[in-house]
Amino acid sequence: MLDLAMNAPEPRRIAGATGDWEIVIGLEVHAQIATQAKLFSGSSTRFGAEPNANVSYGDAAMPGTLPVLNRGCIAQAVRTGLGLKSRINLTSSFDRKHYFYPDLPSGFQLTQLFQPLVSGGEVLVEMGPGLVRRVRLDRIHVEQDAGKLVHDMDPAMSFVDVNRGGMPLMEIVSRPDIRSPEEAAAYLGKLRLIMRYLGTCDGNMQEGSIRADVNVSVCRPGQYEKWLEDGDFSHLGTRTEIKNVNSLRFVQQAAEYEARRQIAVIEDGGTLIQETRLYDPDRGETRSMRSKETAEDYRYFPDPDLLPLVIEQAWVDGLGAGLAELPDARKARYIADFGLSDYDASVLTAERENGEYFEAVAQGRDGKQAANWVLNELFGRMKRDEGVDITNCPVSPAQLGGIIDLIGAGTISGKIAKDLFEIVYTEGGDPARIVEERGMKQVTDTGAIEAAVDAVIAANPAQVDKAKQNPKLAGWFVGQVMKATGGKASPAAVNEIVAAKLGL
Amino acid sequence: MSIDIATVRSLAHLAQIGIEDGDLQTWAQEFDTMLAAVEPLAAVNVEGVEPMTNPAHSLRLILVEDGVTDGNVQEDVLRGAPDAREGFYAVPKVRE
Numbered sequence: 001m002l003d004l005a006m007n008a009p010e011p012r013r014i015a016g017a018t019g020d021w022e023i024v025i026g027l028e029v030h031a032q033i034a035t036q037a038k039l040f041s042g043s044s045t046r047f048g049a050e051p052n053a054n055v056s057y058g059d060a061a062m063p064g065t066l067p068v069l070n071r072g073c074i075a076q077a078v079r080t081g082l083g084l085k086s087r088i089n090l091t092s093s094f095d096r097k098h099y100f101y102p103d104l105p106s107g108f109q110l111t112q113l114f115q116p117l118v119s120g121g122e123v124l125v126e127m128g129p130g131l132v133r134r135v136r137l138d139r140i141h142v143e144q145d146a147g148k149l150v151h152d153m154d155p156a157m158s159f160v161d162v163n164r165g166g167m168p169l170m171e172i173v174s175r176p177d178i179r180s181p182e183e184a185a186a187y188l189g190k191l192r193l194i195m196r197y198l199g200t201c202d203g204n205m206q207e208g209s210i211r212a213d214v215n216v217s218v219c220r221p222g223q224y225e226k227w228l229e230d231g232d233f234s235h236l237g238t239r240t241e242i243k244n245v246n247s248l249r250f251v252q253q254a255a256e257y258e259a260r261r262q263i264a265v266i267e268d269g270g271t272l273i274q275e276t277r278l279y280d281p282d283r284g285e286t287r288s289m290r291s292k293e294t295a296e297d298y299r300y301f302p303d304p305d306l307l308p309l310v311i312e313q314a315w316v317d318g319l320g321a322g323l324a325e326l327p328d329a330r331k332a333r334y335i336a337d338f339g340l341s342d343y344d345a346s347v348l349t350a351e352r353e354n355g356e357y358f359e360a361v362a363q364g365r366d367g368k369q370a371a372n373w374v375l376n377e378l379f380g381r382m383k384r385d386e387g388v389d390i391t392n393c394p395v396s397p398a399q400l401g402g403i404i405d406l407i408g409a410g411t412i413s414g415k416i417a418k419d420l421f422e423i424v425y426t427e428g429g430d431p432a433r434i435v436e437e438r439g440m441k442q443v444t445d446t447g448a449i450e451a452a453v454d455a456v457i458a459a460n461p462a463q464v465d466k467a468k469q470n471p472k473l474a475g476w477f478v479g480q481v482m483k484a485t486g487g488k489a490s491p492a493a494v495n496e497i498v499a500a501k502l503g504l
Numbered sequence: 505m506s507i508d509i510a511t512v513r514s515l516a517h518l519a520q521i522g523i524e525d526g527d528l529q530t531w532a533q534e535f536d537t538m539l540a541a542v543e544p545l546a547a548v549n550v551e552g553v554e555p556m557t558n559p560a561h562s563l564r565l566i567l568v569e570d571g572v573t574d575g576n577v578q579e580d581v582l583r584g585a586p587d588a589r590e591g592f593y594a595v596p597k598v599r600e
Contacts, residue, residue, distance in 0.1 A: 035570045042573030051591040052581055056574035060581040072570025093557065100520050102595045149598055159592035162581075297518055302557035307565040 006132040012180030016263045021218045023259045024236045025184045026176035028213040031201040033076045039168035040067035047207050051161040059166045061106035073168040076200040082320045083198045086121030093308045097298045103147040111143035113300045125186045136175040181255035185248040214242040216258040238272040254279035338367025353390045360397030402431040415487045443489045456480045471504045507535040
């Protein structure tokens with residue numbers, strides 16, 4: 001189990017012309033809440049629909065429509081908060097954030113500025129053996145997404161698709177506890193993993209289910225500690241916000257570039273301005289972004305159409321009782337219950353489906369053996385095929401389990417099992433039946449094995465003499481016998497008989 | 505409180521309302537009149553009183569169960585648009 005007895009990694013230092021610098025990063029992560037319907041309407045959240053098909057009159061901001069809150073979205077946000085050890089606020093409320101832009105029909109976004117649903121919490125980010133960064137969370141609030149603009153369909157017009165408008169988002173705001181670009185990517189990866197385990201966000205970054213705003217500043221060594229002491233943000237330097245970064249790699253690249261850019265500006269005698277920037281992955285640089293409003297004045301106020309959101313502690317407790325097992329807990333359980341190594345347990349919990357597959361195979365079998373088959377044979381084999389992963393792999397846990405059972409029962413040897421695995425992987429079918437039909441059964445008939453051993457001994461008198469002087473050479477005979485029997489002889493029986501016949 | 509012309513201009517911009525320069529002064533005076541009307545509220549001591557943002561504060565927000573019950577009215581939501589093409593609202597080119 002990850003715990004705070006572990007050490008925090010060293011913050012990244014960058015050597016500048018005027019001395020060393022340290023990086024300070026905080027993330028605002030927008031995660032789409034996994035539900036059927038939108039936050040305040042009954043329109044579908046399904047990705048890839050016809051433009052403006054997932055739009056109700058309310059989503060299109062038709063006069064006379066009113067928002068109705070989806071309980072499922074609140075439940076998912078509460079689960080996320082519980083999974084991140086946050087405090088659930090039984091009373092919260094929704095506010096209007098105003099701006100005019102064609103992606104926002106109503107001219108305001110419903111969000112929770114003043115009273116968020118969730119406060120506090122933490123994410124433990126493993127950065128290496130024994131190294132854990134604890135990233136504290138400020139808050140998680142629930143809000144609506146905006147629509148999407150398409151610019152490339154007409155030279156004179158922009159096209160608006162409101163399907164994404166009103167989609168439920170959780171904005172997860174971290175404290176500036178992230179101290180290197182690598183940690184920023186790892187933090188986002190861990191957050192994604194936790195939400196995927198909880199089932200509260202599908203984590204599909206290609207479809208934009210997770211986007212991050214990356215806040216970066218640089219400061220001199222020692223300044224961060226001053227901030228920890230007195231809470232004065234001016235110790236951390238002027239920060240810039242890189243908007244809407246949509247992959248782990250880009251988060252890392254953008255933070256790295258931005259920190260170096262800031263250092264260069266300061267060391268050249270320039271002044272940093274607190275601004276919003278965009279990351280351009282093609283050029284690998286960030287650039288200043290003209291904001292949607294010249295002045296960022298969103299004129300927030302409490303939405304007069306919505307009463308305060310009040311939830312019951314008993315309901316929260318019920319959601320907590322049904323919470324899925326989280327990655328850290330699952331990893332600890334694999335180490336403790338199955339005797340897996342830290343590394344193997346990490347790989348098996350790196351995606352929720354990995355563990356589900358492994359546990360289905362391990363059910364009623366030896367956990368370590370199941371883990372070896374899943375990690376070495378199955379994952380090794382899948383790597384050779386483009387587009388195959390655990391969710392669509394051609395071998396089911398029942399099939400893989402069947403192969404392991406055949407080894408356990410002594411029906412096939414470990415070597416034959418690998419051939420059998422390849423057949424099941426490429427052709428499918430019931431392992432036991434394949435073994436039966438293709439004559440892959442291990443030969444345990446000692447008479448047949450003895451005959452094979454006798455033949456090898458008779459044909460190689462010189463080797464027999466050598467083996468009598470050096471018993472290690474018995475292995476050569478075992479190999480010859482295995483070859484002669486097409487790998488089907490029981491290795492244990494062959495070993496025994498070879499030793500006996502050679503008088504070792 | 506006194507609202508100056510620059511503030512009116514900025515508010516007009518934020519609200520996307522066109523106000524002629526010659527009218528700014530009149531608007532500023534009208535804002536002042538409105539603010540003067542609510543000004544007495546500032547005299548009330550609200551120390552320790554929970555902010556009330558809705559007169560129906562004792563009522564609770566109603567939540568509905570998650571499920572798709574709406575949408576699929578593309579033609580209807582686009583009907584009132586000044587311009588719509590291929591299922592999209594079409595607006596003058598927006599430059600990022």
